[in-house]
Amino acid sequence: MEEVGVKKPHIVLCVLWVSLLLLSASFVQAAPTDIRILYVNDFHGFAEAYVPIGSKEPLGGIAYLAAKVNELRKEKPVLLLAAGDMIQGNNWTNLFLGASVIELMNAMRFDAMVVGNHEFDFGQEVLKKGIGEAQFPVLGANVIGLPVLKPYMLREIAGVRVAVLGVTTEEAAIYTHPRNVTGLQFLSPVDAATKYIPKLRERADLIIVLSHIGYAADRSLAEKTKGIDVIVGGHSQTKVAKPAVVNGTIIVQAWEHGKALGVLDLTVEGGRITHFEGRLEDIQPKKGEEDPAVVAIVAKYREKLDSVLKERVGESGVDLDGENVRTRETNLGNLVADIMREASGADGAIINGGGIRTSVRKGEIRVGNIYSALPFNNYIVAVKLTGKQIWEALEHGVSEVEEKAGRFPQVSGMAFRYSPRSEKGSRVKEVWVGNNPVDLEKEYAVATNDFLAAGGDGYKAFGDAVKASRDFSVVGGTVIAEKLVYNDSSRWIRDVVIEYVREKKKIAPRVEGRIREVD
């Protein structure tokens, strides 16, 4: 009896204990849980703080952003997300094909990232290597043909089951060279979300779409798709200071270049968000407030970058003249224009002399020499111009030669004579394309940089051609547009020039009489 009696109280206690456990468990599920989403997008390798155009003070600096992440992690359970385009756009990442950024993100313990269009810029093999080195999943539910990209991630945070679905722009082929996306298909983000969300809803309390499709498309996605709790976006580099709510979906985005850290605090109760608060934390360099581990990574790659800039790429048998590019034909102008024409397969090339900033002395050419001569982040574009438009472009190019304006043209595949003493607008006297006088009615493919193609330096002819090229489509991964012949925003012109010099080993470009002054 006693044993039983002894046993009976044990059984009673045991039943009570189990009941209390079940009761407390049900309290945990029903009780509100606070979690925090931290996010960045379009970092583009801007590891070091910089002074943006129009600003008077430096912004950004990943070591300061990392320190802020550490601070905010202490307050509540955190999910740290990256909404794409973490690489490409700054020497700190470009010269290492993005590896520096992956190391940084590992050190900061990112939880997930969606692939952005610029992640494809160094080719699929480099992308696969980067994903292999990442200690977090890289997502892309709407990318077909690259199995290393996962459609989603499931994670439990403080008892809240969170699904993160990744979608990227279906126009990735527009933003990179077609060779970088060969064999890949980019499906509609809406279709991908519609496919996955009902399945994820069965397994998650909270569904986050990590998107690289742009703010307007995020809003459209929220309107068209049911069941998304939060969209953390990128691509349009939008500074969403306070979260927007569209069709019940919270939409956020944190500007660009690590100049802001997004903070979204959520209270989840009974499997749904009952309260949210969001803000952007401005990131500015403040001495003593940086994450030391991240400082070390930034410094390590800065040192490597400096040594890469000293790397020898080839040799020039002559001085390369970057001083006189605003007043006459120079051999450096010819070299750059020739390389652009060759790379794009165009009939000719017209570039602005102002895009070349310094000379390169005879002898060894180092990476840094090319970077100094071509400091702008411009890429090659080729459009169809009529002979008349070429003439007008050249006429515009020489219209302020006496003021040494940056618009003065350097050309390839064509030649012209002009009189600086004639009235503006009627200075060009003769134009040849190839070996023939220009046919004013005929269309020619002309390479230039994206700045002039957008109408920069007042080059209206390119702008007009672009206007006529309004309709475009992506066919088989290639952009098809009426007037657009070539468009590779994945490589800056200076990198194309470096590649050319490396291949040739020794160069000696000459002035050939492409641009001649006449009375």
Added chain:
Amino acid sequence: MRVYVNGTPIEVLPGMKVRHALIRAELLSKIEDGKKVYDEWGNEVGLDGALSEGMKLEVR
């Protein structure tokens, strides 16, 4: 692709960014002077932000 800058229609090539639209609209110098670019919902956008068809930008 057509976008609007301060109400003016601007044609840009596919893949071009906010910066290119401002160059075409001859407004990039305004950014150097301290003005900023906003989307139609009043959010500031970066110069390298992607454009989308019909996007409305305002420089102020």
